[in-house]
Amino acid sequence: MIDLRLLREDPDRVRASQRARGEDVALVDALLSADERRRSSGVRFDELRSEQKSLGKLIPKATPEERAELLQKAEQLKTDVKAAEAAQNEADDETKRLVLQLGNLVHPDVPVGGEEDFVVLETHGTIRDFGAEGFEPKDHLELGEALGAIDVERGAKVSGSRFYYLTGVGALLELALVNAAIAQATEAGFTPMLTPALVRPRAMEGTGFLGQAAENVYHLEKDDYYLVGTSEVPLAAYHMDEILDADKLPLRYAGFSPCFRREAGTYGKDTRGIFRVHQFDKVEMFSYVAPEDAENEHKRLLEWEKQWLTGLELPFQVIDVASGDLGSSASRKYDCEAWIPTQGKYRELTSASNCDGFQARRLSVRMRDGKKVQPLATLNGTLCAVPRTIVAILENHQLADGSVRVPEVLRPYLGGREVLEPIAK
Template sequence: MRASQRARGEDVALVDSLLSADERRRSSGVRFDELRAEQKQLGKLIPKAAGEEKAELLKRAEQLKADVKAADAERDAADAETQELLLRLGNLVHPDVPVGGEEDFVTLETHGTIRDFAAEGFEPRDHLELGQLLGAIDVERGAKVSGSRFYFLTGVGALLELALVNAAIAQATAAGFTPMLTPALVRPQSMAGTGFLGQAAQDVYHLDKDDLYLVGTSEVPLAAYHMDEIIDADRLPLRYAGFSPCFRREAGSHGKDTRGIFRVHQFDKVEMFSYVAPEDSQAEHQRLLEWEKQWLTSLELPYRVIDVASADLGSSAARKFDCEAWIPTQGKYRELTSTSDCTEFQSRRLSIRVRDGKQVKPLATLNGTLCAVPRTIVAILENHQQADGSVRVPEVLRPYLGGREVLEPVSR
């Protein structure tokens, strides 16, 4: 655990503090049990005693009452400290994860061909210019209504989102996922249980009056869906595909991706989520990755798969793979989808267990973004643009756009 914390760039001393708190929790629990046992024994002796002996026993009973109360309070305090420290501890990093920060990822594979726009005889436009030509994106009015990093999808932009969501849900359903429309507001225990109130807390919107959180991903309600439940082993795997709005403060991203809709405060997303037996989590992780690759390939996008480095995992993931699409006007790959193996981290915190015969134990949870809509629109517009400002529609989306093969510029 110390090595895992070190790899994450997190506080290693937290492990020792947790061990110390847990030792106090255990010893105070033993002390409480011993005092309660003596108290019960004394309760049996007092009715049989008389005179001076009874007076002594009653005196001891009064002292025991105070000692039991103090031991109970000490046990509760140690337990609360242990739980608080546990919630600050990240998941155990998988041994194959590359150690390092954001730039220390390992590229696992590359797919598709990057277009040579110079050879085609024109300079590519960025997604915002294309979106404005198509009458699809309006960030100026988004800022007027809500502030920076907000936007309107208009006309074919709105239709493109609906096409992407329907196509993504169709793929997930065909793969055996149960489609879900999830709440966008959750209680603190749901947010904390999935690991989003630790290092990620600064990026979360909180409604103080109601003590509810706006989710940054439907992973949160999908993980909490079976909170405090025991699931029979023969029901696994359970796979859900959630569609929801997502809200992120984007704290710490000042000056990053300020143009267009790549990094925004509100967006829609289709998210895959799996509950599996712990021994099946690595195989399920590969399956989620394959479904993401199938999706990006169907959108005819060039992309690469990276093994995310330890300090960039997020607290709940033991291992994470990102699929990054090529963005022509940025001249680099950018994250479009991500899949994380959270092993037993979330299920322990949310008290979700599996019953396998007589054994009841935590199960494993995994998540995988299938379609984060704005970023996917960015990649589609830029990679499938044509010299006149029109955009070719990938075949997989055409049935959801009334058979439309090209998005044409509109006159202003």
């Protein structure tokens, strides 16, 4: 959540942020009003409680005549205190309800607009000219089926559309990617983590996934658990309700977990193959840093993602995501998009988001610097979303005979194998 002091001091900045996100600006004024009621009712309650305590000290010392009048006044004060407490609680609840609906403040350098209004910051690698090589590229599903690596038909039979099996070299390729990603993250100073896939409501709400993203979250109503769509959720909640020492920051974790997404609103989009699926595995970087270090840490996360994609020898571009496509928690987000030959365009493989103190306030994660205790900043960055990375590897590294060249960075994790070859039918 945002800092309410900032809301009171600079409401126009918050309105501008809401406007840039394409969200309800009236929410800002409703929150300002609720916050004012919360503070004024709190003052009223404290005044009445102070008067009540003072009166309680006078009654034992009063004469019989005075005591009767004081007792009558005490009864009225008791009623007033109860009413003031109820008003305070109501205003406090309303403030909390509204502030949880408000997105993070958009960074001033973020391009304003919707999904297509991003700005390309960098491009890396060379897009292959398959025509010059004398063959038409196959898509990842055709390649994967020929390699005995992907089985979507049986995935659909067992679980429905957008489910799949990775088989044979497909399973080995996932394990190679995960091990290589964890190795890179560990070398960079991240602590490897295997995280829960089921979390309580507070963890999901605290990371901002029960707002506009709620339609894509799986909820187990009987047990009131949520299936995570990213290990960002359990990693952000790992230090929930804790105060961390500033001299121990940054804390960096690399989480590996299954991820589950309903993909609501994407009917008919990316239905072929494994690019957009309901369940997948992912390696996610997560950082806790001091607020003043957040922007530099954001750049570091992006550099680690670029290092990863460069190592996989994939052509990709880096974009500055537009304000209307940020998600509620991020103040700024960079995406790395790999070139997908059969689609003829770049598609998102990784994201790096700076959430500033937004998640930390919601989850009550703070830092102590001397005597000062304050919210810290959290950031997250995808290192390897497995299915999409497999898509990019198969299509970009395919050879004319249907085999696929293995990037050098993965060969040690595939027994030195240099090429994945189609299986005999």
